Amino acid sequence: MPVITTIDDLKQMHRRRAPKMFFDYCESGSWTEQTFRENTSDFDKLRLRQRIAVDMSDRTLRSTMIGQDVTMPVALAPVGMTGMQCADGEIKAARAARDFGVPYTLSTMSICSIEDVARATKAPFWFQLYVMRDAEFVDNIIRRAKHAGCDALVLTLDLQLLGQRHKDLRNGLSAPPKLTPRTVLNLATKWRWGLEMLQTKNRSFGNIVGHARSASDMSSLSSWTAEQFEPKLDWDMVARLKEKWGGRLILKGILDPEDAVRAADLGCDAIVVSNHGGRQLDGALSAIRMLPAIVAAVGDRVEVLMDSGIRSGQDILKARALGAHGVMIGRAYIYGLGAMGQAGVTKALQILYKEMDLTMALCGKRDVADVDRDILLIPKDFSGDWQ
Numbered sequence: 001m002p003v004i005t006t007i008d009d010l011k012q013m014h015r016r017r018a019p020k021m022f023f024d025y026c027e028s029g030s031w032t033e034q035t036f037r038e039n040t041s042d043f044d045k046l047r048l049r050q051r052i053a054v055d056m057s058d059r060t061l062r063s064t065m066i067g068q069d070v071t072m073p074v075a076l077a078p079v080g081m082t083g084m085q086c087a088d089g090e091i092k093a094a095r096a097a098r099d100f101g102v103p104y105t106l107s108t109m110s111i112c113s114i115e116d117v118a119r120a121t122k123a124p125f126w127f128q129l130y131v132m133r134d135a136e137f138v139d140n141i142i143r144r145a146k147h148a149g150c151d152a153l154v155l156t157l158d159l160q161l162l163g164q165r166h167k168d169l170r171n172g173l174s175a176p177p178k179l180t181p182r183t184v185l186n187l188a189t190k191w192r193w194g195l196e197m198l199q200t201k202n203r204s205f206g207n208i209v210g211h212a213r214s215a216s217d218m219s220s221l222s223s224w225t226a227e228q229f230e231p232k233l234d235w236d237m238v239a240r241l242k243e244k245w246g247g248r249l250i251l252k253g254i255l256d257p258e259d260a261v262r263a264a265d266l267g268c269d270a271i272v273v274s275n276h277g278g279r280q281l282d283g284a285l286s287a288i289r290m291l292p293a294i295v296a297a298v299g300d301r302v303e304v305l306m307d308s309g310i311r312s313g314q315d316i317l318k319a320r321a322l323g324a325h326g327v328m329i330g331r332a333y334i335y336g337l338g339a340m341g342q343a344g345v346t347k348a349l350q351i352l353y354k355e356m357d358l359t360m361a362l363c364g365k366r367d368v369a370d371v372d373r374d375i376l377l378i379p380k381d382f383s384g385d386w387q
C-alpha cells in the first residue's frame with residue numbers, strides 16, 4: 001500500500017482503480033479546459049505570510065455553515081455519478097462526511113437515490129437540485145428531499161445547458177458503461193471496481209429512473225441533459241422554487257457580482273461562488289479570482305461559500321482569507337472515493353484538515369474564525385483590471 005499524504009496521491013490511485021471513462025468524467029473541464037486549469041493555478045499565485053513567535057497552542061478549525069456546526073468549514077459538493085467512481089459511492093461519501101462532521105451534498109444526478117442515502121446514513125444531508133422541464137418531477141423530488149430530512153437545498157444555476165466536455169463524448173460516458181470492445185478491455189483491468197459493482201443494485205441514476213418521464217434510457221448523459229434540463233430557468237423560477245422548498249436555500253454557480261446581489265436580494269441563506277469546477281463556461285475567470293468582488297458586492301447580507309480548484313488546506317485558507325465563509329470540495333474527495341471508497345474520502349478530509357491546521361498556525365492564527373486577508377500576499381495584478 002503506497003503512503004498517501006496528499007490529495008494528488010489519492011488522484012493517482014483513483015486513476016489506477018476506476019474505469020477510464022469515470023476518471024476522465026471527473027478529471028475534465030469543458031472545451032479547452034482553460035478555466036479548469038486556472039481554477040487551481042490561480043490558487044498558486046496567492047502566497048501566505050509566515051509569522052513567528054505567536055502562541056500556536058489550542059488551535060481550532062471548528063466553524064458553522066448555514067448555522068450548522070462543522071469540524072471545519074468544508075462541505076462535500078454535489079457530484080453526479082459518484083456511485084460510478086466506486087459502488088454505492090454516494091453512501092460511502094455521505095458516511096465519511098457524517099463521521100467527520102462536515103455536510104454532504106447529494107446530486108440530483110447521483111447513482112444512489114435520496115432514499116438510499118437517507119436510509120444508509122441516518123443523518124441529514126444537503127440535496128442539490130437541477131431544475132428539469134418536467135415540473136411534476138421537480139415538485140416530487142423536492143418533496144422526496146423534505147421527506148428524507150435534507151436540511152438544505154442547493155440549487156445549481158450554472159447548468160441549464162451542459163458544457164461540452166470532449167473526453168466524455170469520446171469515451172461515450174454512460175451509467176452503467178456501455179460494453180464496447182474498448183470499455184471491456186479497460187474494465188478487465190479494474191477488477192476491484194467490477195467486483196464491488198456486481199454486489200450493488202445501484203448502477204443507474206437512482207433519483208431519476210422510475211421517477212421522471214422519458215427517463216428509461218439515460219444512457220447518454222449529454223443528450224438526456226439537453227432534452228430534460230430546463231433552459232428557461234430564471235430568477236422568477238428560482239423565487240418560486242424557494243417558496244416551494246421553504247427551508248434553507250443555497251444558490252450554487254454564482255460567478256458575477258451582479259448575480260450575487262440578485263441572489264442576496266432573493267433572501268437565500270448562502271451562495272456558492274463557483275464555475276462548476278471549470279466544467280461549464282470555459283473562458284470564465286477562476287472562482288478564487290472572482291471571489292473578492294463578489295464578497296465586496298454582497299457584504300454580510302448572505303453567507304458566501306466558494307468552490308472550484310480546492311486541492312489543499314492552504315487553498316481553503318486562501319479562500320477564507322479572501323472572504324469565503326467556507327468552501328465546497330468536489331474532485332478532492334472524489335479522488336479519495338475512487339482510490340479507497342469511504343476510507344479514501346475520510347483520508348481526503350484528514351489531509352485537508354491537517355494542512356489547514358498547520359498552515360493556519362504557521363501564519364500565526366489559532367482560530368479559523370480569525371483567518372482573514374492578513375495571512376495573504378496577493379500579487380498586484382491578481383484581481384486584475386478585467387473590463
Ligand SMILES: Cc1cc2nc3c(=O)[nH]c(=O)nc-3n(C[C@H](O)[C@H](O)[C@H](O)COP(=O)(O)O)c2cc1C
Pocket residue numbers: 025026027039077078079080081107108109128156252274275276277278279307308309310328329330331332
Ligand atoms: C465529476 C463531477 C460531477 C459534478 N456533478 C455535479 C452535479 O451533479 N451537480 C452540481 O451542482 N455540481 C456538480 N459538479 C460541480 C461540483 O459540485 C463543484 O462545483 C466542483 O467540483 C468544484 O470544483 P473542484 O472539483 O475543483 O473542487 C460536478 C463536478 C465534478 C468534478
